[in-house]
Amino acid sequence: xxxxxxxxxNSLLFRAYYATAYPGAKILQTSxxxxxxxxxxxxxxxxxIIEVGNGHMLIAFDTGKPTKRHLAYEGYKAGRKAMPxxxxxxxxxxxxxxxxxxxxxxxxxxxxxxxIIGTLAKRAAKxxxxxxxYSSDRDLLQLVDExxxxxxxxSGMKVVEDYTPETLLERYGLTHEQxxxxxxxxxxxxxxxxxxxxxxxxxxxxxxxxxxxLETIIEKKEEITGKLGEKIREHAESAIFSKELSTxxxxxxxxxxxxxxxxxxxxxxxxxxxxxxxxxxxLVIQTRKKSDIKxxxxxxxxxxxxxxxxxxxxxxxxxxxxxxxEFSDFNYHKAxxxxxxxxxGIKSYFVSKELFDESDALKTYLSNPNYKKFTYxxxxxxxxxxxxxxxxxxxxxxxxxxxxIIKSSIGKEDFxxxxxxxxxxxxxxxxxxxxxxxxxxxxxxVSDYENHISKKAFVIVELMDKTLEILKEREQLxxxxxxxxxxxxxxAEMEFEGLLVDQEELLNQTKNLExxxxxxxxxxxxxxxxxxxxxxxxxxxxxxxxxxxxxxxKKTKTGYxxxxxxxxxxxxxxxxxxxxxEYRQLTKLYSTYLIGIKESIFKDGKVxxxxxxxxxxxxxxSSLEPxxxxxxxxxxxxxxxxxxxxxxxxxxxxxxxxxxxxxxxLADMADVKNLQEAFLHGEDIHTSTAKKVFHVxxxxxxxxxxxxxxxxxxxxxxxxxxxxxxxxxxVKEAEAFIQRYLEVYPEIKQYMTDIxxxxxxxxxxxxxxxxxxxxxxxESKVFQLREFGKRTALNAPVQGSxxxxxxxxxxxxxKYLKENNxxxxxxxxxxxxxxxxxVLEELEEMKIMVPKIMKEAVKLKVNLDTSCDTGKxxxxx
Numbered sequence: 001x002x003x004x005x006x007x008x009x010n011s012l013l014f015r016a017y018y019a020t021a022y023p024g025a026k027i028l029q030t031s032x033x034x035x036x037x038x039x040x041x042x043x044x045x046x047x048x049i050i051e052v053g054n055g056h057m058l059i060a061f062d063t064g065k066p067t068k069r070h071l072a073y074e075g076y077k078a079g080r081k082a083m084p085x086x087x088x089x090x091x092x093x094x095x096x097x098x099x100x101x102x103x104x105x106x107x108x109x110x111x112x113x114x115x116i117i118g119t120l121a122k123r124a125a126k127x128x129x130x131x132x133x134y135s136s137d138r139d140l141l142q143l144v145d146e147x148x149x150x151x152x153x154x155s156g157m158k159v160v161e162d163y164t165p166e167t168l169l170e171r172y173g174l175t176h177e178q179x180x181x182x183x184x185x186x187x188x189x190x191x192x193x194x195x196x197x198x199x200x201x202x203x204x205x206x207x208x209x210x211x212x213x214l215e216t217i218i219e220k221k222e223e224i225t226g227k228l229g230e231k232i233r234e235h236a237e238s239a240i241f242s243k244e245l246s247t248x249x250x251x252x253x254x255x256x257x258x259x260x261x262x263x264x265x266x267x268x269x270x271x272x273x274x275x276x277x278x279x280x281x282x283l284v285i286q287t288r289k290k291s292d293i294k295x296x297x298x299x300x301x302x303x304x305x306x307x308x309x310x311x312x313x314x315x316x317x318x319x320x321x322x323x324x325x326e327f328s329d330f331n332y333h334k335a336x337x338x339x340x341x342x343x344x345g346i347k348s349y350f351v352s353k354e355l356f357d358e359s360d361a362l363k364t365y366l367s368n369p370n371y372k373k374f375t376y377x378x379x380x381x382x383x384x385x386x387x388x389x390x391x392x393x394x395x396x397x398x399x400x401x402x403x404x405i406i407k408s409s410i411g412k413e414d415f416x417x418x419x420x421x422x423x424x425x426x427x428x429x430x431x432x433x434x435x436x437x438x439x440x441x442x443x444x445x446v447s448d449y450e451n452h453i454s455k456k457a458f459v460i461v462e463l464m465d466k467t468l469e470i471l472k473e474r475e476q477l478x479x480x481x482x483x484x485x486x487x488x489x490x491x492a493e494m495e496f497e498g499l500l501v502d503q504e505e506l507l508n509q510t511k512n513l514e515x516x517x518x519x520x521x522x523x524x525x526x527x528x529x530x531x532x533x534x535x536x537x538x539x540x541x542x543x544x545x546x547x548x549x550x551x552x553x554k555k556t557k558t559g560y561x562x563x564x565x566x567x568x569x570x571x572x573x574x575x576x577x578x579x580x581x582e583y584r585q586l587t588k589l590y591s592t593y594l595i596g597i598k599e600s601i602f603k604d605g606k607v608x609x610x611x612x613x614x615x616x617x618x619x620x621x622s623s624l625e626p627x628x629x630x631x632x633x634x635x636x637x638x639x640x641x642x643x644x645x646x647x648x649x650x651x652x653x654x655x656x657x658x659x660x661x662x663x664x665x666l667a668d669m670a671d672v673k674n675l676q677e678a679f680l681h682g683e684d685i686h687t688s689t690a691k692k693v694f695h696v697x698x699x700x701x702x703x704x705x706x707x708x709x710x711x712x713x714x715x716x717x718x719x720x721x722x723x724x725x726x727x728x729x730x731v732k733e734a735e736a737f738i739q740r741y742l743e744v745y746p747e748i749k750q751y752m753t754d755i756x757x758x759x760x761x762x763x764x765x766x767x768x769x770x771x772x773x774x775x776x777x778x779e780s781k782v783f784q785l786r787e788f789g790k791r792t793a794l795n796a797p798v799q800g801s802x803x804x805x806x807x808x809x810x811x812x813x814x815k816y817l818k819e820n821n822x823x824x825x826x827x828x829x830x831x832x833x834x835x836x837x838x839v840l841e842e843l844e845e846m847k848i849m850v851p852k853i854m855k856e857a858v859k860l861k862v863n864l865d866t867s868c869d870t871g872k873x874x875x876x877x
Contacts, residue, residue: 008135016041033776060113102264118248304454341457404614411615498606655877670751717791
């Protein structure tokens, strides 16, 4: 039997958007700031509908212009919120998607999508089609009949309720003919349809079960007793009018017939390129799998040679080459090598792990400084080789680092996505070759991964000149050659060296925390008066707001909110709240840090973290597996975790920390005379600021605290509301405080104006070393995003410059240690601090030289200052 599938486009569109834009969610965007969350969800939902369709399909949309219902009733759909800008911007993309999928879509001025669907559904049913309607709008249930099934979307396409005449009767106790009468009686707040005030669903269903339809109810209105009868008699005309408004027009003058809804072939290449443009990798992979389209464009020819002997390997290793290492896992400390790609940009080769392990030719080539090597993730390659007693010399290019300098937002992307940013479209995604998650593995067809790995080496050469030319045009070549590439070597040695763990201290802290968590758990359950899972936000919310009856419970889709804001508000309302907050703090320390560190210890008794060199938007390094940069320091329990980390036996840890580096950078970049004077004279900067802002000679601790809050807050574009929260004053007082501050430091006010204007004009801001941060949010139509963009424009140059400075210090310190054959080693960087494992005989020298090297990293209009401490554990610093 022929089938017709009809989709309520507006309904699907809103479902798609809000399924991925709920409170707290990060809305999906491209690296250039284009919103794509609705496109992504709409495409996935539509694919599932297409799978069960059969030949004929149409997606109906509203036009956004007045219909006959608006003309009949001025209040129709009045009061509806405007469509979010983030969604509105994606509508043209949705229409483009539908075109590439080969599906007919239609909107009709003067009519709603419901009318288009209703007309086509009835015509198709009459012509012998089986009709499926997809929507989340209950109005369409009035279309249900023996030939028409309405599928109500409740949770994307995960939960779909199918309505036939039988299921409709079963679930509502009404026939499909009665459904429009139900809305006429109840009204509809979302459509602003009045109905009969005070009549809800239960009452309306009871009336319709007794009287069959609205007309009979009104005819028999005199026999309906009580207040209900009064309301029906009073609002009978409103109910009839509501029915007229609610009734779907099933005879709209459509300019086409059912037979014109035949689905065309998918425009596969256009669809894949569309998904690529929107950086929707999963959809690219799904489409390729379905269409059997490979990554290579039809006009692209690529061949590689799998090297099988040392003789052949020796033959090709006589020139500058790109060298690409494919690892089984992101963590190259533990990963297996899956193969090596080599390329000169004309010929490409694959070398297996087995040949690499057995052969000396490639190992010798890698360590030979006479040949240049071009790679991807130089640091990862170097660390892997160091773990195997090998080295790589004269690496002059790293595609990952070059791409990161050009576009800092690529940090979380894989090789293929990065290549696509530079218009390379012939490379498959890793997931297509290896699978993902637990199923990730080398494919059975050897040529698949040999081709993939060798092609990556080819792409490195293909993109080298292009990326270097961009860096040259932007005056950023020094960032690659003088900072990021040398820094890769520094960080690689830090990672390889690792940080020693005192496992006895780790065990003691673990046992202590387990004991405290157990006591807290018992106390919380005792205060609740019932046993429940404290780690379940839903169960905790029920206990706080229903069992204990605490005020102002905010319900979400999954239950009451129990986030930190809610708990802070309730802190003094019940003794259970402080204990819940302490429980959460301790369980996070236990699971994230103590257990996390324990699971990360290698056989040598050390943790070997990974410093992400190409991840953050500001240029800062970040750390993971384990994350050593985020160990909490605000609580004693958090600080104690640092006791776990110790130097080698007999050695000391030495920590040198830049003092107020971001304020010093601001003083330089904005040329702030008063700040520069204070720094040059070695004054306490917060006391100095307080004196000037409060016009006093003697500053008390509260005044200094407030000055400190605005000194640091101003770097992040702090507003009056945030400052008022920080220093516990009214918003008006905070506004006045910021105003006085900017009068004391007028150059900062000018800088704030100038930098935002520069960012609007150029689309980016830059550090003192010309590292760029692009800010597409400044072009957003959404106020909050534009404000975020302004704050980013203020902060990124300052924070990014501080990051550049410490990178230079790391390179210079490493150079000093190497050139002077020192045994002390740089092992950790935490934001503005460098930590060394220092041998006793070099301790006094390092106390002098490390701060000196850090102070001399760059020359600013103010001096760079550092503090320096030593100890037998990281905690002692």
